[in-house]
Amino acid sequence: MADGKPALRMVINGKERDVTFEELALSNNLAQEALVRLLIDKKLFGPQELIDWMEKVKKERYRTPDKE
Numbered sequence: 001m002a003d004g005k006p007a008l009r010m011v012i013n014g015k016e017r018d019v020t021f022e023e024l025a026l027s028n029n030l031a032q033e034a035l036v037r038l039l040i041d042k043k044l045f046g047p048q049e050l051i052d053w054m055e056k057v058k059k060e061r062y063r064t065p066d067k068e
Contacts, residue, residue, distance in 0.1 A: 006018035006019055006020060007019055007020055007021040007023075007024045008024055036050065
């Protein structure tokens with residue numbers, strides 16, 4: 001999707017700003033990392049539990065289709 005189209009158009013202080021797909025991906029990554037660090041710091045879960053859940057989600061999401 002690198003066709004020059006913005007991923008998102010925002011209005012900040014009355015001025016329009018185009019956000020690229022790369023900027024959007026980096027912003028999402030930053031927010032996700034901050035949230036994970038906060039949850040681990042608050043001891044709501046540990047790093048290994050996060051890794052285990054990531055593996056579980058990966059297996060569910062990227063499983064091969066059932067054969068008929």
